Each structure stands twice: as structure tokens, then as C-alpha cells.
Amino acid sequence: MASKHITIPSGEYNLSAAIHTPEQSIEKEAPALIFIHGFVGNKIGEHRMFVKASRYFSSLGYICVRFDFSGCGESDGHYRDISVTKKVDELKSVISYTMELEGVDPNRISLVGHSLGGAVTALTSPTIPQLNQVVLWAPVARPYDDIVSITTEDAVMSAKKNGVYDYQGFELSKSFFEDLKRHDPLTSISTFNGSVLIIHGDEDQEVPKSNAHDFVTAAKDANRIFIEKGDHTFSSHAFENRLFNETAVWLSKRVKTTVNI
Secondary structure, three states: EEEEEEEEOOEEEEEEEEEEOOOOOOOOOOEEEEEEEEOOOOOHHHHHHHHHHHHHHOOOEEEEEEEOOOOOOOOOHHHEEEEEEEEHHHHHHHHHHHHOOOOEEEEEEEEEEEEEEEEEEHHHHHHHHOOOOOEEEOOOOOOOHHHHHHHOOHHHHHHHHHOOEEEEEEEEEHHHHHHHHOOOOOHHHHHOOOOEEEEEEOOOOOOOOOOHHHHHHOOEEEEEEEEOOOOOOOOOOOHHHHHHHHHHHHHOOOOOOOOOO
């Protein structure tokens, strides 16, 4: 497989991204996956999860795109300026860019969102008519409640008082917390006409595993898988391998590739 680093323009920012392509493909236009990272994350991911996922899925015939939201990783911007609203706009820019990539079938693009990236995926999906399937890994369902359970209410109060709160070196703004309240991924996913797969670790201590049930209930066509003893970032080879395999098997039933699972 081959990979290259690029930048994707989105509004005033350039987003750092990487594209992984299959070594060989008999298809003129291949299916594509876009990986969407979560809160204070980046396109590499914990234990290089998105790098390994991109290599795995490109070996199955997918063109894979992973990127940093603005203020994250190597992209332009500052974390204090981020919001879920901006993330949705930036994901739309990445989707548009991917649809125009040489060798990509624009009608066979799938989104794979992790954690807060799962919420952004759910919010964005209904606005993209060409999307027929999305995958949510340990998704945030209630942005304000789920994120504040991680940062604590003290962070909200500090940001309100001082303008920003320093969370492990990331500045969270007052407007970031206020914007979280504006978004309802569960209502949004209920308007998505495609299929949804939710995979959650059953020992996730950061984002409630009950979110998986809530997304299944909200979506029109959804499947749910729990990974036994899995944590929020699927941080073992066994968790990761099952995460990738379950995703690949589910996608293979909906997206034809050059490799059979």
C-alpha cells in the first residue's frame, strides 16, 4: 500500500491529512473510508489506531483518509477556537475533497468516527446524500454531558470565568462548552437513511456504553457490537483486531471491494 501526506482546505484553515491507497486494485474507482478522530485527538490516534486502521483497510481495497481537525495534530488553528459546529463544517470539506480524489467512487464513501468524532459523524451524515453507511466507534451521544463528564463541571465554570480552561495542555473555551449544548447526534442520526454500525467497549470508562443502545434505538437501520472488556480507545491488540475485523465484515456486506473478508 502507498500513503502520502496532504493538506485539505476548509474555510480559513488548512487541515493536515494522510491518504492510504491499495497497492493493487482491479477497480477503476474504489470505495473510500474517512476516519474522524475525537476530543483532543488527532489523525494518528491512541496507540496509532488510525494509522493501523488505514493500513488494514487499504489492504482490503479501500482508499483511506485520516485528518486532523483545526487546532489538532498538524492542522492550522488553535484548540481554543474549536467547536463541534466547526468540526461538522470541516468534515464536510474533507468529504467533498475525498469525493473528488482520483480513483474514489463518490457513491461508496463511508465515515468511521470515534468518540466525539462519532458525534460529528452522526451530525454530518444526514447532510451528505451520497453516504449510505457510517460506523461509530465508542460514540459520544450527548456532547455536553459526555464531554463534561470527562473534563468535569469545574472546567466549564473556569472557562466561563476566565475565557478558557487548560485541559491537559488543550485550551477549552467558554464558547466550546456552549456550542456542545447546541448539538443532538441522536436526533440527527434518526434522519439518516443509510445503515449504521456502532461498536463500543463494554468496559468504557469515558463514554457510556449505553450510548450504543441509544444510537441503535435512534437510527433507522443499525447494528450494535460490544467488545468484551474493551476500553474507550480499544487499547490492546485483541480489542483493536476485533474492532477492525467487525467493521470490515459489516462494511463488506454493504460496500463491494476487491478483497473478500
